[in-house]
Amino acid sequence: xxxxxxxxxxxxxxxxxxxxxxxxxxxxxxxxxxxxxxxxxxxxxxxxxxxxxxxxxxxxxxxxxxxxxxxxxxxxxxxxxxxxxxxxxxxxxxxxxxxxxxxxxxxxxxxxxxxxxxxxxxxxxxxxxxxxxxxxxxxxxxxxxxxxxxxxxxxxxxxxxxxxxxxxxxxxxxxxxxxxxxxxxxxxxxxxxxxxxxxxxxxxxxxxxxxxxxxxxxxxxxxxxxxxxxxxxxxxxx
Amino acid sequence: xxxxxxxxxxxxxxxxxxxxxxxxxxxxxxxxxxxxxxxxxxxxxxxxxxxxxxxxxxxxxxxxxxxxxxxxxxxxxxxxxxxxxxxxxxxxxxxxxxxxxxxxxxxxxxxxxxxxxxxxxxxxxxxxxxxxxxxxxxxxxxxxxxxxxxxxxxxxxxxxxxxxxxxxxxxxxxxxxxxxxxxxxxxxxxxxxxxxxxxxxxxxxxxxxxxxxxxxxxxxxxxxxxxxxxxxxxxxxxxxxx
Numbered sequence: 001x002x003x004x005x006x007x008x009x010x011x012x013x014x015x016x017x018x019x020x021x022x023x024x025x026x027x028x029x030x031x032x033x034x035x036x037x038x039x040x041x042x043x044x045x046x047x048x049x050x051x052x053x054x055x056x057x058x059x060x061x062x063x064x065x066x067x068x069x070x071x072x073x074x075x076x077x078x079x080x081x082x083x084x085x086x087x088x089x090x091x092x093x094x095x096x097x098x099x100x101x102x103x104x105x106x107x108x109x110x111x112x113x114x115x116x117x118x119x120x121x122x123x124x125x126x127x128x129x130x131x132x133x134x135x136x137x138x139x140x141x142x143x144x145x146x147x148x149x150x151x152x153x154x155x156x157x158x159x160x161x162x163x164x165x166x167x168x169x170x171x172x173x174x175x176x177x178x179x180x181x182x183x184x185x186x187x188x189x190x191x192x193x194x195x196x197x198x199x200x201x202x203x204x205x206x207x208x209x210x211x212x213x214x215x216x217x218x219x220x221x222x223x224x225x226x227x228x229x230x231x232x233x234x235x236x237x238x
Numbered sequence: 239x240x241x242x243x244x245x246x247x248x249x250x251x252x253x254x255x256x257x258x259x260x261x262x263x264x265x266x267x268x269x270x271x272x273x274x275x276x277x278x279x280x281x282x283x284x285x286x287x288x289x290x291x292x293x294x295x296x297x298x299x300x301x302x303x304x305x306x307x308x309x310x311x312x313x314x315x316x317x318x319x320x321x322x323x324x325x326x327x328x329x330x331x332x333x334x335x336x337x338x339x340x341x342x343x344x345x346x347x348x349x350x351x352x353x354x355x356x357x358x359x360x361x362x363x364x365x366x367x368x369x370x371x372x373x374x375x376x377x378x379x380x381x382x383x384x385x386x387x388x389x390x391x392x393x394x395x396x397x398x399x400x401x402x403x404x405x406x407x408x409x410x411x412x413x414x415x416x417x418x419x420x421x422x423x424x425x426x427x428x429x430x431x432x433x434x435x436x437x438x439x440x441x442x443x444x445x446x447x448x449x450x451x452x453x454x455x456x457x458x459x460x461x462x463x464x465x466x467x468x469x470x471x472x473x474x475x476x477x478x479x480x
Contacts, residue, residue, distance in 0.1 A: 126326035129288050130340045130392060131315020140339060144330050 009192035013199055019183050023176035024203050027165045030096045030175060034161060037101025042108020047138070049113040060109060067106035073170050075099050080171040096168045096175070104161040111157060115150035116142060148222045155215030159208045166204075176200055239302055241266045241396060241427045242287055247296035249282050249451075256282050257293070258451040266395070269428045271438040271459075274448035275474060280431040283448065284398045287429065288318045301395065315344050319389035323401040325381040327373035333360070333384050334369040337391045345392065352391070359387040363417050379410025383417050390421075397421070399430040435478060439463060447471050 003009030013020070048060035067075070076099040083089055090098065119142050127137040166177035180200040184193050240263035249257040257279045264270050272280045285291040286298055289310040298305040301317050328336050337356035341347040347355070360366045363383040373381050382402060389397050402418070403411045415437050422428060422441035432438065438445050439459045446456040447468075455462070455471050466472050 120324075120326075122322060122324050122326035123328065125290055126320075126322065126328070128311075129290060129314065129318070129320035129322075129398075130388075131311055131344050132340075133311045136343060140343060141328055145328075 003192040004194035004198075006192075006195075009195045012189060012192050013195045016183060016189055019179050019189075020176070020199055020203065023174070023179035023200070026174045026179070027162065027176040028207070030093070030100060030165050030168070030173075031158075031162045033097045034100035034104060034165075035158060037097060038104035038108050038157075038161065041102065041105025042112050045105065045109035046112025046116065049109060050116045060113075064106045064109055067103055068110075072099070072103045072164055072167050075103055076167055076171050092168070092171055092173050095171055096165070096173055100161055100164060100168075103164065104157060107157045107160070108154065111150055111153045112146075114153075115146035118149045119145045152215045152219035152222070155211055155218070159212045159215070162207055162211075163204060176203060239266075240264060240299070241268070241301055242429065243297075243299040244283070244286065245297040245299070247283075247286055247293045247298065249279075249286065249291055250294045256451050257286070260296070260451070260453060262446070262453065264396075264427060264429060266427055267425045269422050269441050269443045270430070271442040271445045272429065272431045272448060273433065273435070273438065273445060273474075274454075278448040279451040280448050281400050282451075284320075284400050284429055284431055287396075287398055288314050288320055290320075315392075317394055318396040318398060319392050319394040320398045320400065321382070321385050321389050321402045323405050325373070325378070325385045325405075327381055327385055327388070329372065329374050332370050332372055333365070333376075336373060336384065337388050340388070340392050355391055355393075356387070359390040360384075362390070362420065363387045364413075377410060378406045379413045382406065382410075382414045386414070386417055386421070394426075396427045396429070399428065399432070401431050401433070403432065403434055433478060435463070435475070447474070 045060040045063055048056040049064070051057055076095065079090070079099045080092070080095045083095075123141055123145065124137065127141040132141065165173075165175045168175045169178040169181060172178065177200060180196050183189050184191065184196045242262070242264040244260050244262040247257055247260045248255070260279070260283060262283070272283060274280050282291055286293050287300070289298070289305050289307070292307060300313050303309070303313050305313055327333075328339070331339065334353065334356055337359065338349065338352040341352040341355060342349055357366060357369065360369060363386055365380060365383055365387070368376060368380065368384070373384060376384065386397075386402075399418070403414050406414060411434070415434060418428075418430070418437065419441055428441075430437070430442075442459045444456060445459050445462045447454050447462070447466075447470075449470060455466060455468050457466075462471070463475065466475065
C-alpha cells in the first residue's frame, strides 16, 4: 500500500489540501447544477409518464429506457467527444452538468412517476369532478400526497449523482476524483496513492452518508406516521 | 330545458360495449334514481355526465352546454359535484380544508366566506365538530357525510351520487341516507346510482332501470314498485326487496 503508513505521504496531502478542497467544491458545484437540470427533466418526464396521452408516455419511456440502459461513461464520452467533433464542444464543465443532469433526470422521472402513481385513482377523479384543471389538480391534490413517496428515493438518487460526478474523470473533469487522480500521478505530487484515495473517499463519504442516513430515517418515520394516520385504511380501489 | 341531457351516448371499453345508445333527460330539481344489476352501465352513465368517462360517441349537455373535452373543466366546475362510492376525501387535508379548497381555489371565494359555508354544510350533515380532524380518522359513514358536505360547498346545481352507500357498514348506511333525504328537499338536481330501494321509494321523482348498457324501464317509484312492466325488473326487484 503505497504511502499508507508514510508520514511524508500524508504530509504531502496536507500541503496540497487545496487540490482536494477544489475537487470537493467542483464536485458539489457540478452536483448542484446537475441536480437542477435533473429535477426539471424528472418533473417534466415524470408528469409525461403519467399523462393520459400515449404519445407523451412513449417519449418519456424512450428517454428513461435509453438513459438507464446505457453506461453513464458512454453518455459522457458521447456528449463530450461527439459534440466536440461536430464543432459544438460544450467544454468539460458544461458536459458534466448536462451529462449528469440528463442521466439523473431519467431516475428522477421514474421516482416522480412512481410517486404520482401511488396516489389512488379516486383522488384524481375527485379533483376532476370538482372542476380542478390539470395543473391545479397536480399542485393542490396529487403532488402533496405523493411527496412523501417521492422524497426518500429522490434523496438516494441525489446521493448516486454525487458519486457519479467521479465519472467525469473519463472526459478529464475537475471533480474530486479526477483531481485526486491527477494528484497521485502528478510529477511533483505523485506517489501518495493510499492517503490520497482515502482522503478522497472520506470526503465523498462525508457528503453522501448524512444524506442517505437522512433519507432512510425519513422514510421509516413517514412509514410510522402513515401507519398511525391511515389506520382506518386508505380508500380501497374499486 | 333539461339540466342534464344524454343523446345517443355510447361507451366502449375495448371490446366491451358498456353503454348502448343511451338517451336520458334530467329536469332541473329532479331526483333521478338509477337502479340495475352490476355491470349494467349505471355508474358509467353518471360518470359520463361529468366526463370522468368520455363517451365514445353521442352528446352530453349540462345546463344547456354541450360537454367537450375542451370545456369540461369549466362546465363541471360551474355545474356539477360528485359523491363517490369510496368517498375520495383528500387525506392530506383536514375536513375543513377538504370543504374549502374548492370554493377558495375554484370559485375564488374569500377564505372566511368559504369557511362559513363549510361550517354551514357541516352542520347540515351533523359533523360540525369534525372540522379540524383528518378524514381518515373518521368512520366510513362520517367520511361520506363529509364528502356530501364537500359537494354541497361548491353550490352546484347538480350532484351526482355514484353508489354512495355501497362501501359502508350496514350500520352507517342510514346516517348517509338521512342526509341525502334531507338534501332531496332542496332544489338541487340529484342523480343517484344506488341499490337502496327504500331511498328510491322515498325521494325519487323518477326511477330508471338499466341492464346491459340500456335503459329498460323508466317511471315513478310507485309504478316501479307496484307494477313494473318488464319481467326483468320484477325479477330484479323481487330479489333485492325482501
